[in-house]
Amino acid sequence: MSTRSRNRAFLGASALAAAALIAFLAIPLIALVTSVAPGHLPELLTSPQTLDAVRVTVEANLVADALILLLGTPAAYLIARRSFAGRRALITLIELPLVLPPAVAGIALIVAFGPNGPLGGALAKAGVTVPFTELAVVLAVTFVAAPFYLRSAISAFAALDGDCLDAARTLGAGRFRVFRRVALPLCAEALRSGWALAFARGVGEFGATLVFAGSVAGVTQTLPLAVYAELPVSLDSAIAIGILLLAVSALILLVSKLPSLWTD
Amino acid sequence: MDRLEIAISHQLGDLTLELELAVDPGQSVAVLGPSGAGKSALLRVIAGLLRPNEGHVNLGDHCWFDGEKGINLAPEERSVGLVFQNYALFPHMTVLENVAFANRDAAPEMLRRFGVGSLADARPARLSGGERQRVALARALARDPEVLLLDEPLSALDTITRREVRGELAGLLAEVPVPTVVVTHDPADAAELSGSVAVLDAGRIVQRGSLSELRASPQHSIVERILGSATDDER
DSSP, X not given: OOHHHHHHHHHHHHHHHHHHHHHHHHHHHHHHHHSSXXXXXXXXXXXXXXXXXXXXXXXXXHHHXXXXXXXXXXXXXXXXXXXXXXHHHHHHHHHHHHHSOHHHHHHHHHHHHSTTSTTHHHHHHTTOOOTTSHHHHHHHHXXXXXXXXXXXXXXXXXXXXXXXXXXXXXXXXXXXXXXXXXXXXXXXXXXXXXXXXXXXXXXXOOHHHHHHHOOOTTTTOOHHHHHHHHTTTOHHHHHHHHHHHHHHHHHHHHHHHGGGTTOO | OOOEEEEEEEEETTEEEEEEEEEOTTOEEEEEOOTTSSHHHHHHHHHTSSOOSEEEEEETTEEEEETTTTEEOOXXXXXXXXXXXXXXXXXXXXXXXXXXXXXXXXXXXXXXHTTOGGGTTOOGGGSOHHHHHHHHHHHHHTTOOSEEEEESTTTTSOHHHHHHHHHHHHXXXXXXXXXXXXXXXXXXXXXXXXXXXXXXXXXXXXXXXXHHHHHHSOOSHHHHHHHHSOOTTTO
């Protein structure tokens, strides 16, 4: 076979692989969106159970994302900019929930926050029960979503030009002002896309929530849990919630890529 | 204006930085030495960005660092203007915002003084090497520091710009009333920017004097080697 025909064969095989994969990824999504008449969507999405699931999802993710941003940003800055023994091990530990099966995350949270757990015991004495409450949904979402934000934030802060931070100190800025005026704005884009990933993961959270918080309508049932609960009852309702979640996911992806969408 | 006095000892990997240096108000001392001699570390110690193992850093009666007494003022508590080798301008701020970061009220006047007033709204990425250096100097001096430190101030410039800027910088340093330490590896920079040169090798000052004195009677082989070597301009 000549070089030219080998090149052509490779190009053809690659195009075929790409077409097959794109079709496999796109067809289920198209099927989902087209399986319910658009006119029925408002009715299906305004059932009391779905509206409750929307409320639980929004509330839990608002609180979880506030926790992730408020605690995660300074923590990532500290881990990225200080050298200490065990730093690499700590980063690996932070990243562990990324690859942990969600059900395992749920079990781990139950063990920790259950009445006999190291954290749950103390909370139980103070009269606070965590498992199977809305607080458990918040903690499950935080547990699985935080690593996405932390990972982006740590690598962005670590890549900062140390001379810029040092220059700011010699210009009279204390550590907090350097963080606020120099480090945060320089890492804003990476923090935003890390947050978008964490938010998407949090909104779609299923396994850890089911194990740790259950699927109690109006209390702990989030939208992904509602899809599962509606499936045997009303396929159309489950599909409608699926379309809603797909739209939210697409929007998050779009927002996180907005500045670079028009480049190659 | 006060005299800057440094006597420190610090272990930096394999290098032991062990030196004493005093700089009078209005005096500019060039610390000349090969790479890895500890020149930048010395500036970081003075600025408070690197805590030495032992010794002291004093400005007149003010103690900035004393290893024995456990005194170590943070960089923002020392009155130091430090111009970094790569200038370290904040890329997300305009020229005016960079200087205003140090001193909001003085920023417009500093830009005019350094001839970069027309660049107030430009971002650092758009500036030439010479312009960046002037902005970095304006920013470092905007707080009226009591000590000025320059880390290889000309090394980021191309040969032609370097010759022009060297003369400008020498004129400026002659007017600065505070102790100034200029770190460089180039004897031509040292000669034009400072009356007094301290040759640093492997963490120690091996000889100090004017460049002509050092040339006339070098007391160490490294002094001969450095002064005998071609300057960046001549290369």
